[in-house]
Amino acid sequence: MPRPDHTRALHAALITAARGLPVIPLSRSKLPAVRSPHRDELRATACRGECGRPGHGVHDATSDPARIRALFAVAPWATGYGIACGQAPLHLVGVDLDVKHGTDGVGALRALAASHGFDVPPTVTVVTPSGGRHLWFTAPGPVPNSAGRLAPGIDIRGAGGYVVGPGSRTVAGHYHLAPGSAGNPLAEAPPALLHLAAPPPAPPRTDEQDHPRHPAEKRAAALVRFVLDSRAGERNGRLFWAACRAYDAGFGDALAPALVTAAVHTGLSEREAAATVASAGRLRAAVEP
Structure with missing residues (x-):
């Protein structure tokens, strides 16, 4: 039998969806309740629902009552719902x-x-x-x-x-x-x-930017893009990984502000993002000879 909190959340989600707002079920921790279908895969995936299975966070959001009920059915532990912005x-x-x-x-x-x-x-x-x-x-x-x-x-x-x-x-x-x-x-x-x-606004381009970039600069830009592409539920992990790679490459301190800014754009708080990047820096310092 469904738990009362689950039933109330589903009912409230359906009422909200009737206003044309797409919703997803959430766990008590406020994270998406439907687990990723890719969680056991060895390599990270960029799938945002193209596989046809639920479990892609905000990309599952829908205002269709039948689909909402189906999402809640596969996550009976859901006690809330999120509204996609x-x-x-x-x-x-x-x-x-x-x-x-x-x-x-x-x-x-x-x-x-x-x-x-x-x-x-x-x-x-x-x-x-x-x-x-x-x-x-x-x-x-x-x-x-x-x-x-x-x-x-x-x-x-x-x-x-x-x-x-x-x-x-x-x-x-x-x-x-x-x-x-x-x-x-x-x-x-x-x-x-x-x-x-x-x-x-982005800063104006300089003459130096019209020339091919140094490989380290390209690597730094790729790490920032990696963080910006994060989805709900993986933002902290991707940020920590990118920060570790930046410190491994020797430009962690220089790239830290850009990584924090990118993480904030994905929805992390500035405090949480800064703490994650700092953890990566401490880890690198601990393993240096």
Whole structure:
């Protein structure tokens, strides 16, 4: 017999999907509940669902009720669900306002809106177990993930990321709709907020960049791309592997900021990404003669 938390999560996921938002089941740890079909393969795979089997994280997300029930059926341990961000046609943007560890994301967003002259419209709002808030907005197109870049306590969940849906239960507790929020339509994200969330422009090319790059530079760029291609559930592992290879090649310290930035774009927090890269550096130092 299905457990009550599993049944409640499935019911809530179906209600959310009826708004046109694609969902996936989550475990109590907030990670995708359906295990990867490639987990026992010796070599890493770039499959994002092309194999036709479930277990590809946010790439499994769907708003089709039959497919949602099928995903929950193969993960009876699921106690929550995630809502994929950045997918057409709504291109959901989740603004995650943290209020723990001395941060005040709610106040930070209020200050950001005042300093940049925009209003935060009423929209669907989810209360997190720590007392934080998730604000749901729509956008004209995909928005990148970021953590703390707009201000401490403000994370953006965009393309390739997801937010935990109301009705979910995690290790930390329950997620639920804020009072009076259930009837709100999904508001359009303020253009000024989207502008702030956009990635910084790439630096202009120099004459040196028009010449063939050194092999080490190509290797460094490949490691950054490797991190950027991470999917949910493998981001920390890929980041650690890339950082270890960078330290092995002798440019770990130089590449560390770029690796951290790339990891933040995949959805990791800056603190977590920096700690992972630092661990790789300590490991390398420990094995040096």
